[in-house]
Amino acid sequence: MIKGVLLDLSGTVYLDDELLPGAVVAIERLHARHIPLRYLTNTSRRSRRTMVKKLRSMGLSIAEEDVFTAPRAVRDYLLEHQFTPWLLVHPEVEEEFADLVGEEPDAVVLGDAANAFSYANLNAAFRLLLDGARLLAVGDNRYFRERDGMSLDAGPFVAALEYATGCQAIILGKPSPAFFHAATSELGCRPQEILMIGDDVLSDVNGALKAGMKATLVRTGKYRLGDEQQICAPGACVCADLLEAVEGLV
Amino acid sequence: MIKGVLLDLSGTVYLDDELLPGAVVAIERLHARHIPLRYLTNTSRRSRRTMVKKLRSMGLSIAEEDVFTAPRAVRDYLLEHQFTPWLLVHPEVEEEFADLVGEEPDAVVLGDAANAFSYANLNAAFRLLLDGARLLAVGDNRYFRERDGMSLDAGPFVAALEYATGCQAIILGKPSPAFFHAATSELGCRPQEILMIGDDVLSDVNGALKAGMKATLVRTGKYRLGDEQQICAPGACVCADLLEAVEGLV
Numbered sequence: 012m013i014k015g016v017l018l019d020l021s022g023t024v025y026l027d028d029e030l031l032p033g034a035v036v037a038i039e040r041l042h043a044r045h046i047p048l049r050y051l052t053n054t055s056r057r058s059r060r061t062m063v064k065k066l067r068s069m070g071l072s073i074a075e076e077d078v079f080t081a082p083r084a085v086r087d088y089l090l091e092h093q094f095t096p097w098l099l100v101h102p103e104v105e106e107e108f109a110d111l112v113g114e115e116p117d118a119v120v121l122g123d124a125a126n127a128f129s130y131a132n133l134n135a136a137f138r139l140l141l142d143g144a145r146l147l148a149v150g151d152n153r154y155f156r157e158r159d160g161m162s163l164d165a166g167p168f169v170a171a172l173e174y175a176t177g178c179q180a181i182i183l184g185k186p187s188p189a190f191f192h193a194a195t196s197e198l199g200c201r202p203q204e205i206l207m208i209g210d211d212v213l214s215d216v217n218g219a220l221k222a223g224m225k226a227t228l229v230r231t232g233k234y235r236l237g238d239e240q241q242i243c244a245p246g247a248c249v250c251a252d253l254l255e256a257v258e259g260l261v
Numbered sequence: 262m263i264k265g266v267l268l269d270l271s272g273t274v275y276l277d278d279e280l281l282p283g284a285v286v287a288i289e290r291l292h293a294r295h296i297p298l299r300y301l302t303n304t305s306r307r308s309r310r311t312m313v314k315k316l317r318s319m320g321l322s323i324a325e326e327d328v329f330t331a332p333r334a335v336r337d338y339l340l341e342h343q344f345t346p347w348l349l350v351h352p353e354v355e356e357e358f359a360d361l362v363g364e365e366p367d368a369v370v371l372g373d374a375a376n377a378f379s380y381a382n383l384n385a386a387f388r389l390l391l392d393g394a395r396l397l398a399v400g401d402n403r404y405f406r407e408r409d410g411m412s413l414d415a416g417p418f419v420a421a422l423e424y425a426t427g428c429q430a431i432i433l434g435k436p437s438p439a440f441f442h443a444a445t446s447e448l449g450c451r452p453q454e455i456l457m458i459g460d461d462v463l464s465d466v467n468g469a470l471k472a473g474m475k476a477t478l479v480r481t482g483k484y485r486l487g488d489e490q491q492i493c494a495p496g497a498c499v500c501a502d503l504l505e506a507v508e509g510l511v
Contacts, residue, residue, distance in 0.1 A: 171417035
């Protein structure tokens, strides 16, 4: 019995600048049945504020506090452990960390920096890591779908810096169980009563399964034929899109 | 009994724009004792032609045909397998492949591209690999020493693209046994009669050991305290520099 739902955003609810077909209907149906939901995203090319603003402009009714973003999880971790960050993030996400940066950084924060993934920036991050800084990353996602094709996400750059230094990154967004559980605790449900719906088999589906939840892989966004073969445990199903995933519930 | 020597270049014979102390004396001593030698380098920020020109300007007596470069090994592989390359290499190395590029690339050639490792270029490489192109790399070196500190080499970018795509790169420079053996065959010796001298414990030392050779790690260039603990097999020793490594021989 599913009592709460976690939704991925990019590739599941929207793609580029448009909501995916059926997304609004699916979400309205969850609201109508009083099934609480939260959004859980590793997207890090926008701050939470501008992301919610953009989703509203597309026609989605969404509250900022319902959105759990990986950059926010990184921010919480920095505060909890009193790290001073050095940012390798998209310029639009810098505002999330503006009050935390300082002269003597001891943590490299890696998001989906897009064009800010220059050789000079990667090398600067590498040298900080060699000097003992920790590597904190929004996620280990491999890629995501954009209008003109698949694009590299943060994960490959995490892999590059881990390989170069021999260090291991701390992943704070999906598939970190702590990230899933932070959202779950707000829903007032136990993990096994939660369904996570997303288009990334590793980050969304396997992450949720490892956090003790149910999961549905949607064949939208970055989905590629055969992705379902990478599902790591029982308890997951595969649907055409978000609407089909929700129809099974309500 | 050592009958032939293979020398790494960057960090072993020279650093930035200068020969390392004792390098000329060490090499002259090998010549005086008629111990044949070849140079084996994964450096891919220059063509072989300009690299040899630069080494001569520093004062090293060196013949172009004595230098085995990883880009040349990639070129040989492309020709042998009739691949059309798409280049993710340093602009100065493009001349090595100028006659091979074409409209429908089916191999991504990855060198130490330095500032050409932009997000746009990495993404273009990624999309070609998703479409089935092979990934050919000069090496899997993690980093090398520059005047102002350590800098990322090609290896981390190989790791990034392997992680993103799930494919495995074909490494054509060190530590590929084929690369060591190509140089060895010119020396007219058996692998166990060859000594490889270099500053990279994984690429130079472990690569040579796995190719059946002896190896010496020099504590110059990228060497960091503790690197010797990564030596993978017996048959290697550690020396302060190239001169000390050669003094043990002659």
